[in-house]
Amino acid sequence: MLSLIRLPRVFTINQVPKVFHEDSIISGYRHPYSSATDCVLSLFQLTNETLNIWTHFLPTWYFLWKLVTVVLMQTVWRDSFTWPLLIFLLSCCIYPLASSCAHTFSTMSARARHICFFFDYGALSFYSLGSAVIYSAYVFPDKWVNSLFHRWYVPIAVLNAVICTSLACYSRLGLPFLQYSHDIIKRFQESQSPKFSKCLRAVAFAYPCLFDNIPLFYRVFLCVGEGCTDNDTNILHCYHISLAFLTGFLFATHLPERLAPGSFDYIGHSHQLFHVCGILGTHFQMKAIEQDMVTRRPWLIQHSIPVTFSNSVGVALLCLVVNLSIIILYSLPLLSSAVSREKKRVKNPKKTFY
């Protein structure tokens, strides 16, 4: 039965267009114009993307299970104090799901690859907002609760999420319609200046992440004396912070494959480790937040800014709508170029990789 399913062949770096190249990964590339079926089949075939997909697809189900258990609690809709947890858990489901879909279908074409990763970036930016909403509700140290910074923290996080999505999408092809449209790329393209693109993207994600963690850094590393919320949860927050830095380090350095190009193509390259550390970090972040939520609840309800629809579900909806609009704006020139290419292909049906 299994012999009836022919798995697609894999290619080396020199056999696929530059846009599909990964730093220091030499082999295991899927066909650059794979069909959707071939993309799904590649989940069960060892390519350089297989573990990238599974390391985010499986945790999606774990986070979804966490979300469902909260949604099924009878009091959740009446108890506004739990809404930030819902937003955060939703963002924890969306980012690995979007990432595993992006890694699965990114080899359907160069165009599809860009669009897939636009969604991936939008989902990560939404996760940064989910973290800010929940930190504002349960993690801020006692000393900072109700301060001017606390009151502006979530609105600034929304702005950061919008900047993050825009900058990360910009890092691939530049500005839609102005710098790329219908196959014309005026200024830069990721394949021509990969270091610049990578740097922009690192800044796009590091910036909201660092901002979100300001109250936590203060609480765990800097605060002294009364009102520091120095409790048992801090150690879990430290695990999360360490893993977040390790995740950033792996993303920036491309280790270990940079030391031995070709040796980690299928198993053990930095992007897989980046996924695993990111998920473990989110796991500890979730544990810490749940503990803070339970132990600090009575004090926070009395002293903190009340959780309302607008500062929890409202900002999350706003962020989702704005992020989707940005992704559509960046994708539109690629979609219209798809239509024009399709017309050309009808006139000249010769099939090439490029």
Ligand SMILES: [Zn+2]
């Ligand atoms: Zn990834």
